[in-house]
Amino acid sequence: MALKQTVGRRIGMTAAAWLVGFLIFFPILWTILTSFKTEGDAAAIPPHFLFFNWTTENYHEVFSRLDYWHFAINSIVLSVGANLVGLLIGVPAAWSMAFAPTKRTKDLLMWMLSTKMMPGVGVLIPIYLIVQALGLLDNRVGVGFILFMLNLPILVWMLYTYFKEIPVDILEASRMDGASLMNEIIYVLTPMAVPGIASTMLLCIILSWNEAFWTLNLTTTDAAPLTQFIASLSTSQGLFWAKLSAASTLAIAPILILGWFSQKQLVRGLTFGAVK
Amino acid sequence: MATQQTNLAGRVLVAPSVILLFVWMIVPLVMTLYFSTLNYSLIESFPLSFARLTNYTDFIHNPEFFAALLNTVILVVSVLVISVGGGILVALLMDQQIYGQSLVRLMVLAPFFVMPTVSALVWKNLLMNPVSGLFAWLTKSLGLPAVDWFNNWPMLSIILIVSWQWLPFASLILLTALQSFDEEQKEAATLDGAKALPFFFYLVLPHIARAITVVILIETIFLLNVFAEIAVTTGGGPGTATTNIAYLVFKQALLSYDIGSASAGGIIAVILANIVAIFLMRIVGKNLES
Numbered sequence: 001m002a003l004k005q006t007v008g009r010r011i012g013m014t015a016a017a018w019l020v021g022f023l024i025f026f027p028i029l030w031t032i033l034t035s036f037k038t039e040g041d042a043a044a045i046p047p048h049f050l051f052f053n054w055t056t057e058n059y060h061e062v063f064s065r066l067d068y069w070h071f072a073i074n075s076i077v078l079s080v081g082a083n084l085v086g087l088l089i090g091v092p093a094a095w096s097m098a099f100a101p102t103k104r105t106k107d108l109l110m111w112m113l114s115t116k117m118m119p120g121v122g123v124l125i126p127i128y129l130i131v132q133a134l135g136l137l138d139n140r141v142g143v144g145f146i147l148f149m150l151n152l153p154i155l156v157w158m159l160y161t162y163f164k165e166i167p168v169d170i171l172e173a174s175r176m177d178g179a180s181l182m183n184e185i186i187y188v189l190t191p192m193a194v195p196g197i198a199s200t201m202l203l204c205i206i207l208s209w210n211e212a213f214w215t216l217n218l219t220t221t222d223a224a225p226l227t228q229f230i231a232s233l234s235t236s237q238g239l240f241w242a243k244l245s246a247a248s249t250l251a252i253a254p255i256l257i258l259g260w261f262s263q264k265q266l267v268r269g270l271t272f273g274a275v276k
Numbered sequence: 277m278a279t280q281q282t283n284l285a286g287r288v289l290v291a292p293s294v295i296l297l298f299v300w301m302i303v304p305l306v307m308t309l310y311f312s313t314l315n316y317s318l319i320e321s322f323p324l325s326f327a328r329l330t331n332y333t334d335f336i337h338n339p340e341f342f343a344a345l346l347n348t349v350i351l352v353v354s355v356l357v358i359s360v361g362g363g364i365l366v367a368l369l370m371d372q373q374i375y376g377q378s379l380v381r382l383m384v385l386a387p388f389f390v391m392p393t394v395s396a397l398v399w400k401n402l403l404m405n406p407v408s409g410l411f412a413w414l415t416k417s418l419g420l421p422a423v424d425w426f427n428n429w430p431m432l433s434i435i436l437i438v439s440w441q442w443l444p445f446a447s448l449i450l451l452t453a454l455q456s457f458d459e460e461q462k463e464a465a466t467l468d469g470a471k472a473l474p475f476f477f478y479l480v481l482p483h484i485a486r487a488i489t490v491v492i493l494i495e496t497i498f499l500l501n502v503f504a505e506i507a508v509t510t511g512g513g514p515g516t517a518t519t520n521i522a523y524l525v526f527k528q529a530l531l532s533y534d535i536g537s538a539s540a541g542g543i544i545a546v547i548l549a550n551i552v553a554i555f556l557m558r559i560v561g562k563n564l565e566s
Binding site (some may be wrong): 010011013014016017018020021022024025027028030031034043044045046047089090092093095096097100102106108110112113114115116117118119120121122123124125126127128129130149152153156206209210212213216217226227228230231233234241244245248251252255256258259260263266267270271275 | 285286289292293296297300301304305307308311369370373374375376379380381382384386387388389391392393394395397398401407408410412413440444449452453487497500501503507521522525526529535538539542543548549550553557561
């Protein structure tokens with residue numbers, strides 16, 4: 001009897017959870033479906049859910065006429081490049097804060113975090129003017145630098161929480177076994193640090209990919225990533241929903257997949273370790 | 277001796293990050309502060325002059341400012357209520373013993389990874405279009421008139437879009453907090469015959485209270501800065517119906533080229549964000565000690 005109740009309850013809860021999940025996911029699903037429709041089907045009333053003439057015409061258009069790759073490559077270069085530079089600067093900092101903390105390490109970490117609280121509009125004007133004066137408007141280096149600075153605090157924080165978890169005892173053990181500092185770093189520390197670094201990189205790439213305040217304000221075409229590409233479609237292609245959907249699907253697909261892999265890190269990264 | 281060396285090495289390793297972030301934070305902020313005291317326009321050619329606090333008084337007396345301030349508060353509070361309230365429910369549901377939990381979690385989490393410009397345009401066109409959007413068809417099927425979302429309910433439309441983006445975040449964080457809830461305690465409560473509601477209010481809610489606070493504070497910081505969703509859908513309109521502080525500053529600076537006044541608005545935005553930030557920093561700081 002009791003067993004039956006729990007099974008019944010479990011099925012009910014499952015149905016409810018799947019319904020909620022489906023509803024939340026639906027706008028994305030709808031975008032993907034629309035991207036395979038003709039423009040006529042896309043705006044049809046009543047809407048065609050699955051039974052329509054499936055076509056890949058929109059994707060051809062997005063690739064050929066709308067120059068998708070130009071923007072996609074900008075997105076990739078900007079989000080990967082900015083965070084690679086971030087790692088170069090952030091790994092040593094997080095490393096020394098985790099393994100050789102001083103009295104001020106905690107304050108330093110908190111201060112780094114506080115820079116993240118600065119609203120973009122508070123510094124929009126000077127940064128716009130500086131970037132303009134340097135001739136870096138709509139330039140990958142200019143936007144890339146901004147994206148790098150935006151992520152640096154999160155990057156150092158995340159790396160710090162990962163490095164903190166590396167047991168220091170193991171270092172002492174390897175030292176007892178006569179490992180040199182170089183060997184220690186290559187054979188003991190690196191293998192333990194790599195997963196944390198990879199997770200950090202993943203989350204930071206996602207954040208840069210979707211950043212839409214600075215990329216909209218500082219780029220127009222040459223250095224424009226996908227955020228700007230989609231925004232510009234709204235004016236020129238606003239009424240072509242199937243094409244807009246195809247472009248949107250292409251813009252979000254890579255990061256959606258990366259994001260699904262980084263769920264666990266997401267909690268840690270976005271709450272600065274405050275929720276585990 | 278050895279520790280002195282490590283300290284020095286430590287300083288050298290930390291220095292680049294600290295110096296970069298310091299410059300990144302201080303230089304633009306000081307410039308904004310400086311601009312905010314000037315009569316400075318990029319289109320009118322009067323000479324730069326000291327304006328004392330007139331930019332602030334102008335910005336505050338500008339009727340758009342009050343509208344923008346109110347809109348910012350409405351947007352932030354509404355999205356917080358929807359995403360945190362909804363997030364608690366979704367997290368509780370996902371925390372049950374259900375089949376295919378990981379797949380449900382993938383679906384719930386997905387909107388968080390959608391870039392703001394995409395979610396705004398998909399909602400505006402595919403869902404909320406008053407003629408051939410999906411919602412129009414739904415209301416018509418129910419025998420109700422179609423809603424012209426962006427003309428009649430502009431702020432509500434923005435709130436819905438932004439809530440959809442943040443509900444996954446709240447759900448995920450709160451689910452993580454729920455999952456650390458002690459199984460034994462849960463069983464003990466069930467065996468004692470605890471009813472669902474008291475169980476939730478006396479045991480579950482206190483357990484996830486801190487996670488809720490963290491979600492509220494982090495979301496607030498991002499929600500004070502909502503920009504792209506407004507820029508690609510309403511452009512702050514109709515009138516000032518969807519202009520928040522972030523968008524107003526953008527408009528003053530890059531559309532009206534009034535640097536002085538926009539800078540004053542920027543400083544006001546910084547002050548607002550800092551009030552929230554202080555609370556968040558306290559919580560994170562406490563966690564760092566434990």
